[in-house]
Amino acid sequence: MLFMKEQNPTKTVLYSIEHAIKEYRKISQKNIEKVVSDITVDQCLVLIILNENKNVSQIEIAKLIFKDNASITRIIELMVKKDYLIRETNALDKRKTKLEITDKGKKTIELLTPVIHLNRKTALDGLSLEEINMLDKILDKIITNCKTV
Amino acid sequence: MLFMKEQNPTKTVLYSIEHAIKEYRKISQKNIEKVVSDITVDQCLVLIILNENKNVSQIEIAKLIFKDNASITRIIELMVKKDYLIRETNALDKRKTKLEITDKGKKTIELLTPVIHLNRKTALDGLSLEEINMLDKILDKIITNCKTV
DNA sequence: TTTATATATTTGATATATCAAGTAAATTTA
């Protein structure tokens, strides 16, 4: 059994991690689409982060949701086009941008907050607090292992 | 504490899952690049799967590595261009393709197999068998939760 | 055996991932 896991790339716990996050993203996107049709999971995350802290920079957003700066630039670009955000330059540091949530963005947050909570509840249904903490702890170890190489 | 986790999307265990798999993919790609410069993690997985079972269809490959059929089409396209694979139509079922690994592909597998094992070892370093099994079990629950909605 | 349906793959459109290189502003150093 263990030998199998070693040989076949798709039978490693690392691929269960990949599998899990992909399934979670799928139902998340599906449930979000039921309520708001023109937004993605990632764009939704950007909204929520900005809603919690008006002054985060793009780099900070990138770090929070584990994305590349370039990706954030493009995600925000699309959100501005779709009237979720307004982008201006930060007067205090002109290298930075100042991101503001539009009314449409605010309404969207209200609509989607319960959906996101439901998604998490659904994904973690039946797991005990101990299991969730264990999961978190083990994943942190993996993250550290990968980073410190 | 728990309340925090509920509120901030980036403080949920689900984002630790995302974080972990992204870090793992990063070192994997880095280590692969040290040995073979023109191949990606995903392309490498396709090679290994084909090497283990000559007769898998594209759909089966897609399922094994949790990807869309369309993605597999394009991944294979690139691998054919780079002389890792030869694509023909399957004589028994002309809807399907017959994928063959080239000599370059075979050499690449030999070069990269130890790298992939090292990547896994690195990521899981310091984790006990119990922890790995626990992780697998919990992730399976999450996968099931997300699928059965 | 036609017709209908299912299956395997492809293609198009759009979003995101990643790296490298570029730009502009801010900060540090000489």
Place this chain on the structure above:
DNA sequence: TAAATTTACTTGATATATCAAATATATAAA
């Protein structure tokens, strides 16, 4: 203060993700 370095963000190129629609072949039903 001028030059060098760092920082924040953008842009280009290429790979992958995802859905929907299209194609071609195979299988089932009438």
